[in-house]
Amino acid sequence: MPWLSTLMAVPVLGAVGVSLVKNDKLAKQVALAVSLVVLALTVVMATRFDPSSAERFQFAEVHQWIPRFGVHYGVGVDGIALVLIALSALLVPIVILASWHDADGTGAAAPPKRSVRTYFALLLVLEAMMIGVFAATDVFLFYVFFEAMLIPMYFMIGSYGGVQRSYAAVKFLLYSLFGGLLMLVAVIALYVVAEKNTFMFPELIGAIQDPGTQKWLFLGFFIAFAVKAPLWPFHTWLPDAAAQAPAGAAVLLVGVLDKVGTYGMLRFCLELFPEASKFFTPLVIVLAVVGIVYGAIVAIGQTDMKRLIAYTSISHFGFIALGVFAMTKDAGAGATLYMVNHGFSTGALFLIAGFLIYRRGSSRIADYGGVQKVSPVLAGSFLIAGLSGLSLPGLSTFVSEFMVLMGSYERYKVAAIIAASGVVLAAIYILWMYQRTMNGPTAESVKGFTDLNARERWVVGPLVALLIVFGFFPKPMLDVINPAVDKTLSSVHVTPFTPAVAEKKGAGQ
Amino acid sequence: MTTHYLVLSALLFAIGAVGVLIRRNAIVVFMCVELMLNACNLAFVTFARQHGNLDGQLIAFFVMVVAAAEVVVGLAIIVMIFRTRRSASVDDANLLKY
Amino acid sequence: MQSPVEIFQHSGGVIGVSWLMIALPLLGAAVLLLGGRRTDRWGHLLGVVMSLAAFVVAVAAFVELLGLPAGERRRAISLYEFIPGVADTGLLIDPLSISFALLITGVGSLIHIYSIGYMSHDPDRRRFFSYLNLFVAAMLLLVLSDNYLGLFVGWEGVGLASYLLIGFWQFKPTAATAAKKAFIVNRVGDLGLLIALFTIWSVFGSFAYKNLGAGAVQDALAGGSLSQGTVTAIGLLLLLGACGKSAQLPLQSWLLDAMEGPTPVSALIHAATMVTAGVYLVVRSGAFFEAAPTAQLVVTIVGVATLLAGAIIGCAKDDIKKGLAGSTMSQIGYMMLGAGLGPVGYAFAIAHLITHGFFKANMFLGAGSVMHAMNDEVNMRRYGGLFTVMKITAVTFFIGYLAIIGFPLLSGYYTKEGIIETAMEHNEILGWLAVLGAGLTGFYMSRMVFMTFFGKRRWADDAHPHESPSVMTVPLVLLSIGSIGLGAYLILGNRFMKFLAPAVGLPAELPEPHIFGVGTVGLATLALVAIGAAFAWFRYGAAEVPEVAPRGSFLTVFARRDLYGDALNEALFMRPGQWLTRIAVFFDNRGIDGLVNGLAAGIGGTSGRVRRIQTGYVRSYALSILFGAAVVVGALLYVGTM
């Protein structure tokens, strides 16, 4: 069974169906049902995945697409792609459920420009694109999905967003296109230089040997991914886009779309251009560390909830990039795990912030206060989501952050120590936001708040449960990720980390 | 002799082109365009003779047909514009700018 | 000196299911949090039951441990793989951890019971008990884990519980701020702990205690894979972590603010258990500290500095809870001092920790009882003469008082005296400073007792003090029994030393402690304590206590302001931090985003100018077309001539 093609086809067909349904409520239900079908399929696929298999990409499908240029419709997943696809498949039904009223225009400062069902159709199209981008094993196909993802997101921000949505949407699109076009040049150059007459990723590994060429191509790919991720200083589109996007779209934007950047660094930058990656590692590590500290400091100074969360993500993406380029097993696995966990964590934060904003009609932190008193469940889930944002042990984000920092420390001590200061800053921005919104005397404007209703609990519940379960028992995910990271690092040819004690012992023998 | 014909053709073409550039009356501009087409036809006919190939003449014939169709539509457009704007000046139809 | 004994893998028995100690309170917390209002009616009972159940498991495990030969009393059980290749989740039941477990579950259960009464009027009592249970679970994970990663998880877990409980009355801005402050200051310490863990990992490639024993550290040092500098760094970083959690200088400032929480919280978390986690960490990491004398010295200096600072702060506070908080700081300073003195010091530090857990919890709960009676008044200048109206509270408080000042034969006397004498052996200056601290303790604790229970009644008009219900007084009585006899029981005959020996590695031969020592140091200590108490009587017992605090000398103000710790933090970190934040935000909006938007505006402006070329005049366009045609012809000619 062509699992991955099915996973992409189902949401696309669903999107067509949703756009044909005339009744808005029915459209929502259809969209939810389709996304749940995709989730179920993903779960079945994940159970059939064999982490110990020698075959690197499983469920692989390869068909000729443009034979003249060796372009294939090539899809397949390894552990890294699998967990990210699972993340996407999981977040979409949650987002659909959370966005139930986002496109209705009730309580929004700016009425939506398009119909309700268009929004849900766009969500499903986006899901197909997200699955495709992670599943692609053909570099060209990856590029196609990489750019195609922008379109539904552009419309979701530009048509359903806040007051400044067109500015944010255009900024998002221009930034991404800028990076994407650089990547296109690099993709074509890769094809030409490699002289293999194929875009298939597995065949391109090790195809470029010349260090000078590697460096240029690396930059082409890397800048695209750095914009996407976003890495400091390419980040300023994210706060605008995330703040203007409807909460659900923001979740997918920050939770999944941006992961394509870090995923691309891990998969393409490292494996296709190992020498260049090593050459640029100091630069990337500096950018990542600056991003961690800078994002956190700027987040502290924000007055808008969604912008604040966006800046925390910039800080977190710094961690992921650090983990990817530390090029140790622990850091790599941690970074991959971080991508997934960050999706849960930021997803929960954005969605709960969205519930708050839906109730109050404002995303300014100063407009809240004392929500805990009137809506304890809302406040409690917000706290858990926030604590996952500051990587509290016991929540899954801790495992990933710890592994990233530990893995980075194995090779880059100073960078890891500076990055670890993000731990303190994270506590400041999260708790200060929590205090300003949830604690203190109940503000007049907040008095009429209702607590989370059943639908909203179904949104928050799974995320919180996942955060806690994987916080104590991350093994299932790590078992899938570890072999894939090992394979990635083996094509980079780095000496694996050995503790000083073992090293001495080894030398002694 | 071919050279002479061709130079004449070029000259007529250029005069037509300059006419298009400096006249504002849409009808006159149209006439200048016709002049340019005719100049081209002359060149086609000349080349047909030069190479002993009737295709050139045939192309000239097609040019005429197309020119006729063009004139019909073009003049209809001019009449319509004139009716609404009371002007046949090409400069007056300048909304499509910036 | 002998090394601690090896760690044995264990299965079966009560120790095999000792994870229940953690799981039961955790289950309680989960049920209470998820159950919501439905569990309001019986929530507090569930909390108590879970805590008591954990205590029962702990006692059973303790008994089973005692049944083993002394050389095999370090039992590890592994539960599951936590992070594959990095660390497993496992528990280590050894004398050190089981002592803590008993303290946590025992004192914890008493405080749970006490809270039933104390929180009876609070609509959110159920939530309070869920947090208490969460705390107990996290604290047990901290002490029972068999590796540093598990310890860290528990470490942060108690931080979370502390945050939740300090901010329990979250509608009070002061409480919310105090909670946040506690968490953030703790995080600074956690940063140190984290980096220490990374360093340990990069050297040893493991977090498990069994791979990080004294032998392993010595081998690594000898083998050259661990430099002296690195081990010192590890020690100092661990100390930083300990300072955060245990409110030692320079991370002490959160503890006084933490008194915003309900009083049982102050008793359980900020006196008896959580704040002693730092001491546990230092003792548990003895292998590293013993390899790093510099780090050990710093530990003792920090301990002494804190014990003096806490005592000085305690002298000037009118808020009864803050006074007790200062005293807690001071007593933990003693423990930290002990923890920096090697194996013998460890034993005394842990012993003092346990007795302190009893008498400090006793006094905090007593203070809570007083507040309960006085409409939540905390200002001691509004107390006075309470002895007559609440006798049980007063008597139990008085026992705790005697214990803490080191009144002979009571708990505190033996343990504190032990620390002071061990310190004296190491370093006389530190020893004498510790003695001075004892004198100060005598003064400020006496001041507290006299202001609260004796003298004239200075009550508020609407105060009608009464004795607390028995659900509150029974725990007080039980705790005061511990305050009386526990010290003697533990220290005399070196009972505790021998018990603890396998975990920390004590010298085989220990001097037999006396029931009442008459050494120079002991007498000096007693004398100083007596002078302090007398001075307090003179100032606060016999004399009139003004209801409004006099301005006081420079020293008083200094102490009242917490030694300007907050002011220092504010000037050094908060204000520059705020400026940095503002600058960064400005830079982000105007600098980076400004650059990007400027670029966009530049392109927009240029195209705005360039588009003027599109005049709309057909003839202009035609002109450019003709030029283009001419250029093409020229180009063709040029190419043709080439």
Place this chain on the structure above:
Amino acid sequence: MGETVTFWVLAVVSVSAALGLVFSRRAVYSALMLGVVMLSLAVLYAVQDAPFLAAVQIVVYTGAVMMLFLFVLMLVGVDSADSLVETIKGQRFWAAIAGLAFVLLLALGVGNAAFSPAVGVEGAAKEAGGNVPALAQLIFTRYVFAFEVTSALLITAALGAMVLAHRERVRPKATQRDLARARFAGPQPSPLPGPGTYARHNAIDMPALLPDGSVAVKSINRVLARHDMEDGIRPTDPEKAALIRQVIDKEKAGEPDEAAGEAAAGEGFRVEESVAERNPAVESPAAAQGAPAEDGVAERDSAVAGHDREAAQREEGQ
């Protein structure tokens, strides 16, 4: 030899006619000049062994296309002269440069090419038995598809012209009765005064005299009066001249916005090309007779508004 002579004669004629086409102020002259060029070219085709083309040139171009041009000219205003004042800065200069450059470059290219003596098309024509059959053979064999497409093009063009030129009637056509009603409702039920009685030559431009001997203002044809003004033919009678002036001024005052716009454009009283082409609306009998506002008036209003807008925009552009 005969060809050379023919060529030179026709070359001179056609080039001068082309120049005349470009530079004559009146569109009618331009059209006639174009006719001359086309005829010359037809002869040149014939000289170059393309008798069919020559015939088609005369029949289709000179006969049909030129007629179409003339018809449209009639519709648009046959005798108005275009102003040759250039409004786009540098347009003429650069047009001249570009045209010269173009012609020089082409001439250079052509001149540099060394042509062998012409092959001539007789050979090709002979096979099919003459020029016309040869062409026919080509059309219906090799170019049959293009030919069919051309037919479609022509039909489409015809249809397009019809659609474009057609105007939907938005109100019912005024019947005789309506017109009569309107006339009697209006200010002038009676016919306008006839032209002058004492005319010596073209009576239509002479005003009628009222019984008291004064000039009847309404008898002056304003269009003709304006043409007279433009052409500089002033009535010798000063009184009449003043009257004509008065009529024209009145006409201008009726369109104050336009006047202001023109004044702003610095064009003063001079009636400019566009004005001349715009004014025929006034010429329509209905307007002249003060008949109820028909389409023409509405159209004029919109045209005026359009003009204002454009004038403003042009100013802005400058």
